[in-house]
Amino acid sequence: MKSMYFEDFEVGFTIDTEPKKITKEEIVNFAKQYDPQRFHIDENQARKGPFGQLVSSGFMTLGKSFTQFFETGVIDKTGMGAWGIDELRWIKPVYPDDSLKTKIEVLEKKLSSKNPTKGTIRTLQIVYNQNNEIVMTWISNFLIKAKSSN
Amino acid sequence: MKSMYFEDFEVGFTIDTEPKKITKEEIVNFAKQYDPQRFHIDENQARKGPFGQLVSSGFMTLGKSFTQFFETGVIDKTGMGAWGIDELRWIKPVYPDDSLKTKIEVLEKKLSSKNPTKGTIRTLQIVYNQNNEIVMTWISNFLIKAKSSN
Numbered sequence: 195m196k197s198m199y200f201e202d203f204e205v206g207f208t209i210d211t212e213p214k215k216i217t218k219e220e221i222v223n224f225a226k227q228y229d230p231q232r233f234h235i236d237e238n239q240a241r242k243g244p245f246g247q248l249v250s251s252g253f254m255t256l257g258k259s260f261t262q263f264f265e266t267g268v269i270d271k272t273g274m275g276a277w278g279i280d281e282l283r284w285i286k287p288v289y290p291d292d293s294l295k296t297k298i299e300v301l302e303k304k305l306s307s308k309n310p311t312k313g314t315i316r317t318l319q320i321v322y323n324q325n326n327e328i329v330m331t332w333i334s335n336f337l338i339k340a341k342s343s344n
Numbered sequence: 345m346k347s348m349y350f351e352d353f354e355v356g357f358t359i360d361t362e363p364k365k366i367t368k369e370e371i372v373n374f375a376k377q378y379d380p381q382r383f384h385i386d387e388n389q390a391r392k393g394p395f396g397q398l399v400s401s402g403f404m405t406l407g408k409s410f411t412q413f414f415e416t417g418v419i420d421k422t423g424m425g426a427w428g429i430d431e432l433r434w435i436k437p438v439y440p441d442d443s444l445k446t447k448i449e450v451l452e453k454k455l456s457s458k459n460p461t462k463g464t465i466r467t468l469q470i471v472y473n474q475n476n477e478i479v480m481t482w483i484s485n486f487l488i489k490a491k492s493s494n
Contacts (some may be wrong), residue, residue, distance in 0.1 A: 224378075230414060231423060244424040244487070250448040251427065253410065255377025257403045273381060274394040275354025275434070276402065279482075320472060333428075337394070 197238035197271035200305065200313040200340040207300045216250055218290035250288035256328050259321045262296045274312055274337040282332040286323070288328040293334070294326040303332065311343030347421035350455065350463040350490040358452045359411035363474070366400055366430055368440035400438035404469055408470045412446045424487040432482040436473070443474040447466040451483065461493035 195209075209245050209315035218237075225234030233243035239250040264270070288294065297320045305313040321330040345360075367389075375384030379401035384394035390398040414420070438444065449471045455463040464485050471480040 226412055228404070230411060246479065247469075251407075252470070253407045254378070256406075257401075260403065261380060275381075275383070277433040277434055282432070284425070284427055285345055297389075314475060 195267045196337075198268045199272050200303065200338040203300050203303055203315045204340065205223065205300050205303060209263075209266055209268065209298050210297070211266055211294040211296045213264060213293045214258065215291060215293045216255075216258065216288060218248060220306070221248060221250045221254065221290055224257075225251045229253050245287050246288060250290075250292075252282075252330070255277050255284070255288050255321065256282070256332065257295070259296045259319055259330065260293060260334075262294070263298050263319065267298050269336065269338060274338045274341040275338055276334055277314070278335045280333040280335070282330070286327055286329045288323065288329050292329075294329065295319055296321050305340060306337075311340055313340055314338075330343045345405050345417045348418045348464065348488075349422050353450050353453055353465045353488065355450050355453060359413075359416055361416055361448070363443045363445040364407065364408065365441060365443045366438060366461040368398060368424045371398060371400045374407075375401045379403050380474055395437050398440060400440075401444075402432075402434045402480070405434070405438050405444070405471065406432070406482065408444060409446045409480065409482070410484075411467055412444070413448050413469065415482065419486065419488060422489040424489055426434065426484055427464070428485045428488045430485070432480070432481040434480050436477055436479045438473065438479050442479075444471055444479065447472050450480065456487075457491060458463060459463075461490050462487050462492055464488075 221234050232239040233245050234251045237248050299318045300315050302316040309330050317334050319332050362413050372385050381390040383395050383399045387398050449468045450465050452466040467484050469482050
């Protein structure tokens with residue numbers, strides 16, 4: 195999809211991403227560096243742990259979900275970073291070979307009063323697995339270029 | 345440090361992590377997979393971007409900060425995952441060669457009413473750079489094993 199400017203994002207706008215599979219290798223490699231808890235890096239120990247098997251780091255699920263949104267292309271040329279996340283909830287574990295997709299909805303928008311060449315879009319991301327179960331939800335505050343900045 | 349059980353974490357308890365350096369290579373490698381925005385993966389394009397140079401993905405800063413907490417050892421044997429994050433704020437950019445450390449403080453604690461073998465500790469993480477500037481803050485809701493589970 196084409197890049198969208200701040201003005202183009204209406205409250206209530208939604209977009210669905212393509213699904214993407216999570217692999218065991220990726221879970222382990224990510225976790226070794228960014229979340230080295232036993233149930234993310236060691237299959238044998240994970241069996242005795244709180245999830246009964248290996249699960250994805252929630253931080254990895256977060257990065258994958260953002261990347262799914264980014265890959266739609268809508269903020270490719272207009273995204274200027276983000277200033278925060280609210281109410282992130284890990285609802286169900288994500289297992290190796292799960293396939294995740296994300297639905298994004300614009301909840302609010304506000305042009306920056308200090309610098310009106312950009313504005314915040316506040317979006318809800320809902321992450322589903324292949325059984326249409328919600329595994330994670332998170333609210334993001336993205337900074338998006340305004341048309342007036344051109 | 346020794347693993348701490350739910351009962352051992354008092355409201356107001358704080359712990360400071362060791363500092364850890366962030367490298368350019370790590371910023372780019374992480375971002376290629378989990379946050380492929382230009383200003384995280386391409387030095388030349390980053391110069392023309394909102395930060396004027398390459399910066400760490402906020403998701404990577406988050407994973408590093410959690411890992412710093414994990415490496416203190418206090419939840420090594422007692423951590424049972426987390427159910428959410430609140431009020432994450434990216435306050436200043438993190439640049440290559442910055443050195444980050446995290447201060448963790450217990451804000452609240454609550455034994456699970458459904459399953460009293462564990463409880464939530466709600467913690468504030470404050471991430472500082474080498475100039476003692478706050479680059480990020482986040483509140484986490486960690487599940488911790490209770491002594492009664494033994």
